[in-house]
Amino acid sequence: MALLQIAEPGMSTEPHRHRLAAGIDLGTTNSLVATVRNGLAVCLADEKGRTMLPSVVHYRADGSIEVGQAALAAQATDPRNAIVSVKRFMGRGLKDVTHVESSPYDFVDAPGMVRLRTVQGIKSPVEVSAEILKVLRTRAEASLGGELSGVVITVPAYFDDAQRQATKDAATLAGLNVLRLLNEPTAAAVAYGLDNASEGIYAVYDLGGGTFDLSILKLSRGVFEVLSTNGDAALGGDDFDHRLFCWILDQAHIEPPSSEDARRLQMKAREVKELLTASEEAPVRVRLGSGEEVNLTVTRQQFEDMTQHLVRKTLAPMRKALRDAGLAPEEVKGVVMVGGATRMPQIQRSVAEFFDQEPLTNLDPDKVVALGAAIQANVxxxxxxDEDDWLLLDVIPLSLGLETMGGLTxxxxxxxxxxxxxxxQEFTTVKDGQTAMAVHVVQGERELVSDCRSLARFELRGIPPMVAGAARIRVTFQVDADGLLSVAAREMSSGVEASVLVKPSYGLTDEEIAGMLREGVDHAGDDMLARALREQQVEADxxxxxxxxxxxxxxxLLDAAERAAVDQAIAALRAAREGSDHRKVKQxxxxxxxxxxxxxxxxxxxxxxxxxxxxKVDEIEL
Amino acid sequence: MSIDLQQDFFTLFGLPRRFELDERALEAAFHDLQTEVHPDRYAHLPEADKRRSMQWATRVNEGFRTLRKPLARAMYLLELAGVDAGLETNTAMSPEFLMEQMEWREAVEEARAAGEVDELEHLHQRLRQHGREMLAGLQQALDQQGDLEAAAETVRRLMFVEKLQHEIDDALEALES
Known part of the structure; x- marks a missing residue:
């Protein structure tokens, strides 16, 4: 702080301070945190040297919370309170969740996002994800030796607005300043592209634990331009495990298993899937709760046969993404493989066949997303x-639309x-004296509103009363660089700013987030006011x-009077930040x-x- | 030179106001502008800078989208010249053109109903060729003859073609999934 106090207005500022930043890959199965150290991106490890943090959160009866490796064992012993793959529930309603029947959780069908009933009360997927983020934040701050100034968090490119907002909310709950939500395939392209100084068209095939993305990028003169993206936000390595799990149940004639047995068998299925990457066959040996033993052998061929339809499901998004980009498979110069699930030989084969070339696998598919996020966070x-003179241009993965007459989009x-x-978009009133109007925003490609995802319902209020059709309400939809939507409305003939009341269909309201934040602070025994003051001081600095x-x-660019006004405002803020009233600092x-x-x-x-x-200079040089 | 958010896209990208376009120059200007105004350059700065950056980057993206696609570029040129291509009202097209459209549409409908992916792809290609020919005429009308009425007529026809192409895309997508 002393640095800022001695700097006089008008004098050049202190030499640039290095700000601590990290990239976070919040994965379905595993999560990682990475940073740029001495110009090199590295994944940060825990005290035992492990970089991957299993995305498992265990709510214990004694009120404590375990995350990661420590929570893994609880999957089989306390499945209802050990939450795995929570990313699948982010921004989702109960009806969107797949494999509900074999999930051990006690789902609560709340309006909007699904909730989970645990021994520590009802938890939103946002809160569960925040627990994972808190552990990564602590790891990064311990390793870097200071508070993080900001993070980049990756999300599947095919995540819709509700899923993105939920991810950002989780970061807020974990006390993180989100610099950007970055699409996972784009992050991978950054890690690869900067590594190899590549130019041309690249495809990124990203099959994670629960999501599939396919992005087509054009790399030229340091610009990473995403041309198109497609995918399936509910397809991933988990589904391959699930197929194997069902096969085991069927082969071993197990009637509906207990939650504990189901979890044991699911964990075994994942282990066997991983074994089959290198081996032609693998044993399936599990002791059930009843003492009975399952003893089977599965060959790679059998596994490939039972998961053939899943591999095929990734082909349509590849074709669609190429068509949207106006490209043929042979125009793609390289295919980058991302996500642990791309280690499966049948995936590698099918991608190689589609693009008629061997995919690139020289970076670790588990780490590449976090590394790319770290590089972007640093910038x-x-x-x-100077050497960081590159730029990312990303796209919105799914169309945004409005509900019109007859339930059409x-x-x-x-x-x-x-x-x-x-x-x-301009709207008008249909009745004389109408002062309010409802707008329904959806995301998706289908013609019927009911086939798209509902994002939010807006109510425009305060429209001046006029005859029907006379009011012209201009509603502006803005999607920012995080892929998040905001809406503003204005009545054009009178210039009245109509108020917009947002009801997110799946997200949490601002009040809910504030409530969760308060609760979290109470738990930590921290002082709310002290925290608020510290946050405002950081912002002021x-x-x-x-x-x-x-x-x-x-x-x-400023004349003397304008300059004096700015200097005065700086001096006033400096004085306020030394006080103890966070509201005054904010003012x-x-x-x-x-x-x-x-x-x-x-x-x-x-x-x-x-x-x-x-x-213009460039043009002359050409 | 005064620069503000209201200036036209050709000025914004430093390009001559005409239909014929140097695509490489457009792309280079697009990248140079985004390098200056993109929100990623302002992520660590105060809200005022972030907001301004988002407005500018949004404007630059809109300009790039408008100028890159020939049809959108032609419509924009007409708009700048104060000619309403009459997209909503002026639907009086020549009978031959409407006849032709109906034939195209029937062919697409038949291929869709029969699930003939190859035939749909083939129709798509033929339409693209058809569109390219019309674009050549559009350039003549806009850049050489300055015949805005003829240009507006071609724009309306091209919109029919584009709509049909979207229908084929949708049909292909539906058949694949």
Whole structure:
């Protein structure tokens, strides 16, 4: 803090501080955290040297929570309270969850996202995921020796808005500042592309524990441009385990197994699947709760036969992604394999056959996503160096639409549009004096609203009363670089800002998140006010530093009076941050932000101008 | 040169305002602009900068999408010239064209009903060729003759073709899944 106090306004700021940043792969089966150290991305290990954290959370009767390896054993002994593969439930309702019948959990069909009843009460998948993130955060902060300034969290490219929002909410609960939600295949492409300085069209085939993504990217002059993406948010290695599990039940004539037996057999199925990657056959030996023993042998051929339809399910997304990109398989220069499930020989064979080339596997498919996320986090946190002059351009995976008459969907933003993107749509009233209107936003490609995913229902209120058809309400849908949607509405003829009341169909409301945060803080015995103050102080320091940096660089854009106003706002914020009232710090943060709004606009104009000037020089050189 | 969010896309990308387009120059300008304004460059900065960056990046993406696709570019040029291509109202097309459209549509419908993937792909290719020929005419009308009425007519025809192509895409997708 002393650094900031001695910097006088107008003087160049202190040498750039390195900000601590991490990339997090929040996986269905395993999660990892990575960072850039001495210019190199590395996965961080726990005290026993293990980088992969099993995505398992065990709620114990004594009120404690175990995560990772420590919780693995509880899968068989306490299946109802040991939550695995929670990623499958993120932003999902009970009806969307597959294999409910063989899941040991006590599902609660709450409106919106499904909940799980545990010995520690009803838990949302967001809370369960937050427990995993907290462990990774602690690991990273211990390893880096300080508080993380921000993280990049990866999500399957095919995740819809509700699933993305749920992931971001989990990070908020874990006390993390999310710099960006990054698509997993794009993260992998960054790790590969920067490694090999590649140019051309690449496909990323990402089969994880519970999700499948296929992205087509174009790499040129340091730009990673996603051309199209497709996939299946409910297909992954877990489904291969499940097939094997069903086969074992069938072969061993086991009638509906107990939850404990089911978990034992599921764990065995995963082990056997992994064995079959290197071996032609594998033994299946399990002792059941009754004392009875299952003793079978499964060959790789049998396994491939029983999972053939799953491998085939990945072909349609490959074809669709290529068609959307307007490309043929032979135009793809390289195919990157990501996700532990791509180790299965039948997957490797089918991909090689489709693209008529051997896929690239020189980076560890379990780690490549976390490594790419770390590289991106380092740059986004503000540690960009000259050699980091690259850019990611990603797309929205699924179209956004509105419900129209007769339950039909009208597309507003088509899939594979480059982010960020905004579209405005005009609505009118159908009745005289109508002051409110309901808008239903859905995501998906199907014609019927009922076949798409409901994202949210908006209610526009405060429309000035007019005759039917006279009001013109302009609703703007903005999707940001995280792939998250926000909505604003304005009545055009009167200029009245209509208020938008959002009811997310699957997500948590802001109040619910705030409630969970409070609960978490109470548990830790922490002081809410102290935490709020610390957060505002960090934010204040960040803003002052950024503003001074901007003044040093572009101070000439302000006249003397404007400059004095900004300097004054900085001084006032500095004074407020030394106090103990977090609300006052927040007030002065907002005041400085307002005072620099016009300055930010002028600086952006200058950047754009310089980009164009640079471009013209390029053209002459051509 | 004053630059603001209201300027037209050709100016924004530093390109001449005409239908014929240097695709490489467009892409290079797109990358250069996004390198300056993309939200990833502002992720560690205050909210005001992030908001401004998102507005700019959104605008640059919209411009790229508009200029890259020939049909969208032609419609945009007409819009800049104050000509409403009359997409909603002016549907008075020549009888021959409508006849032709019906034949195309029947062919697509038959192939879809019979589940003939190859035939659908073939129709798709023929339509693409058909579209390319019309685009050549569009360039003549816009860049050389300055005949905006003729251009608007071709734009309307191209929209029929594009819609039909989407229908074939949907049919193919439905047959595959």
């Amino acid at each position: 986004l946190a503000g540690n960009r160096k 009208e597309k507003v933003i088509p899939r594979n549009s480059t982010l960020p993107i905004a579209r405005a 960040r803003l002052v530093e950024a503003t001074e940096h901007a003044l040093a660089q572009d101070g000439d 002065h943060i907002d005041a400085l932000a307002r005072a620099t709004d016009e300055f930010a606009a002028r600086r952006m104009d200058r950047s754009v101008r310089s980009a164009l000037a640079g471009h």
